[in-house]
Amino acid sequence: MNVEQTTTPSSPFLYLLSRVVAFHSQGNPVAAARYFLEALATIHGPDQRDRPNMRRMYREALTVLPASADAWINHGILTKHANEKTFALCCLNRGRIASPASHAAHFNFALALDQSQNLEGRRPSARRAVVLSPGHAAAWSVLANHLARERPCESHARLHRRAGAIQPNDANNWIRLGKFWCDFGRGNLSRRCLWRALVLAPDVSEAWLHLGLLSTNLGETDKARLATLHATCIQPAQSGTWIMLSNTFAASQMHGDALSSLKRSQLLDPANPIPATHRILISEFLSDLTFEHHGNLRSTFDRRWGRALAVPKRRFCNDRNPERRLRIGYVSPDFREQSAAFCFGPAVKNHNKEFFEIYCYSGVISGDRYTRAFRAAADHWADVHALSDAGLVEKIQKDQIDILVDLSGFLGGNRMTVFAARPAPIQVTAWGLASGTGASWIDYLFNDPIGIPADARSFVGEQVIDLPCQIGLEAPPNATDILPPPADMNGWITFGCMNRISKVTNDMLDCCACILNEVTESRLMFKDRSLSDHTIRRRFQRKFETNGISAHRLVFLGATPRAAHLATYGAIDVALDSFPFGGGVTTLEALWMGVPVVCMLGHSQPSRVAGSILGAIGRREWIANDVGEYIGLAVKLANDRKALRSIRGTLRDEVRQSEAGNPDKYASAVEVAYRRMWRTWCEK
Incomplete structure (x- = not known):
């Protein structure tokens, strides 16, 4: 959306500029100013389409009359389009200083700050632009963005609505409001705004992209793919569109198409x-x-991009006392009710504050009760979702963090560019991307001996530090009491897979069909938000029908609040883990609710997550090494009703007594690892 405001009309540039110099030297500023405005107008004449040449002409104009606000503003806009954001901000700021009453000066400066994610000075400029020109719709939207980044609040939607009231037929206003509601998880409102935009302008790719993103968030994979494909057809030369398209293909398990889209990008x-x-x-x-x-x-990533992003190792002034209280910094966009937070929560929220001072750098836009719990557990909290990478690096250095921990890996919302700048002497990645990043700026990776066995560690870029388990579990709030096995009441065994549908491969579906054929009248339950999409349910049904399993033996459930999600385990006798990408949080939740989990170890870290958890609680007998053994274990458990009753009565205590399921023990193991890292660094 190009909403910059420039100045205009026409005449031969150099001749007019020479007249400006002549009148200026003769002491006639009025005539000089008149010719100068005419000279600026020629820069945007019909013959001028070459932006580098236009920038050169502006530089020449500014050497003649450096106090021209119009020249600084337009030069700043052209510089921003050349991706020289810092210099563009300087030019636009000079325009603002030269003409404090210029709406264009304040608006373009605020817009550039917004696009560069620069916090300093943007709210005053945005407010000033609105005051100077209250009828400019885009100025209201920019002000709304500034306020939402400083303090996320749904009430800021009124500013976007004000823009829509000024220009109700401008699709861009509805796109901004739709994006705003999407950020706050208001799916229906967001969808209505985006469709309103598409009615007004069907060929605006940005509206289709946001509609695809919204559908992805809601688990509507087919709708997401179609919307993003539409955006790609409109703008096939935009790299980011192909990246989004690859995400929708991956969510539909079309991995070949996803990789091809990334190659095109x-x-x-x-x-x-x-x-x-x-x-x-x-x-x-x-x-x-x-x-x-x-x-x-x-x-390959580290050689091609990682080393280019990395900065030379800094000299740090941190106190090298090996036994002092350490400052630990956690960086994540997921300090909220989200599966990633369930993994790192036991460590982050249960530190011994006598020996560790906790800093949380949060990228959360819209917080919840989990956000408040993390905030209460931290000694220092910073909302950094609107802070630039350079600003966050500066803040971390100012806080003198000893150990900086990445909780995202390459997942969405990560701040890997911050870690590449190495703002802390020790940098760790943990709980987000358990297989590691391979980046030269990350020193350590938390995992365990099953997740990454000794003979595989030579392929991992970071130094692997073993924990009791690669993820921990704290007692889920509002978890129901464990119920007797549902088979006692139903008369049949119910298998269940609560993993994300994107993890459920065709090979696993064939394996599940074999299990159902082995266990007479058994049922299989799938639960995931994507299953609200009937096309996915029908695809699964057809797959099972080809293996002789009728549709009445399949149960599909969509997304529910977490308490209801946990209660669903009361309807499952045996949980089947997905492969080759296993479940982490889903495995821990099943065990907490008394449901045994059958998993299969593979030859990569993602295929060993459930195995790590089962090993940590002492239930290695549920770990298979191949498909045949996986089927055998599931059938054996299903046919032993007495064992299922016994397991259901003891499994929660087994989890609770393990180091993986005891938050204090788990956090203590993490702290031991931090202390060893710090002692090693101090000895260097």
């Missing part, structure tokens, strides 16, 4: 590292890749 923008990080993420779902393959992908 990389060709369009060879300097952009994001396609490479997405390729790493998609590779986690591929069954034929081993630790070596994953390690090679990460090494």
Whole structure:
């Protein structure tokens, strides 16, 4: 959306500029100013389409009359389009200083700050632009964005609505409001605004992209793919559109198409590292890749982009006392009710404050009760979702963090560019991307001996530190009491898979069909938000029908609040873990609710998550090494009703007594690891 405001009309530039110099030297500023405005107008005449040449002309104009606000503003806009954001801000700020009453000066300065994610000075400029020109719709939207980044609040939607009231037929206003509601998880409102935009302007790719993103968030994978495909057809030369398209293909398990889309994105923008990080993420779902393959992908990324992003190692002034209280900094966009937070929550919220001072750098836009719990557990909290990478680096250095912990890896909302700047002497990645990043700026990776066995560690870029389990579990709030096995009441065994549908491969579906054929009259329950999409349910039904399983033996459930989600385990006798990408939080939740989990170890870290958890609680007998053993374990458990009753009565206590399921013990193991890292650094 190009909403910048420039100045205009026409005449030969150099001749007019020479007249400006002549009148200026003769002491006639009125005539000089008149000719100067005419000279500026020629820059935007019909013959001028070459932006570098236009910038050169503006530089010449500014040497003649450096106090011209119009020249600084337009030069700043052209510089911003050349991706020289810092210099563009300087030019636009000079225009604002030269003409404090200019709406264009304040608006363009605020807009540039908004697009560069620069916090300083943007709210005053945005407010001033609105005061000077209350009828300018885009100025209201920019002000809304500034306020929402400073203090996320749904009430800021009124500013976007004000823009819509001024220009109700401008699709851009509805796109901004739709994006705003999407950020706050208001799906229906967001969808209505985006469709309103598409009615007004069907060929605006941005509206289709946001509609695709919204559908992805709601688990509507087919709708997401179609919307993003539409955006790609409109703007096939935009690299970011192909990245979003790859995400929708991956969510539909169309991994070949996803990788092809990323390849196209990389060709369009060879300097952009994001396609490479997405390729790493998609590779986690591929069954034929081993630790070596994953390690090679990460090494390639580090050679091509990682080392270019990294800065030379800094000299740190942190006190080298090996036994002092340490400052631990956690960086994440997921301090909220989200599966990632369930993994790192036991460590982050249960530190011994006598020996560790906790800093949380949160990228959460709209918080919840989990956000408040993390905030209460931290000694220092900073909302950094609107802070630029450079600003966050500066803040971390000012806080003198000793150990900085990345909780995202390459997942959405990550701040890997911040870690590349190495603002802390020790940097760790943990709980987000358990297979590691391979980036040269990350020193350590938390995992465990099952998740990454000793013979595979040579393929991991970071030094692996073993915890009792690669993820921990705290007692889920509002978890129901454990119920007797549902088979006692139903008369049949109910298997269940609560993992994300994107993890459920065709090979696993064939395996599940074999299990159902072995266990007479058994049922299989799937639960995921994507199953609200009837096309996915029908695809699963057809797959099972080809294996002789009728539709009445399949149960599909969509998204529910977490308490209801946990209660669903009361209807499952045996949980079946997905492969090759296993479940982490879903495995822990099933065990907490008394449901045994059957899993299969693979040859990559994502295929060993459930195995790590079962090993940590002492239930290795539920870990299979191949498909045949997986089927055998599931059938054996299903046919032993007495064992199922016994397991249901003791399993929660087994989890609670393990180091993985006891938050205090788990946090203590993490703290021991931090202390060892720090002592090692102090000895260097």
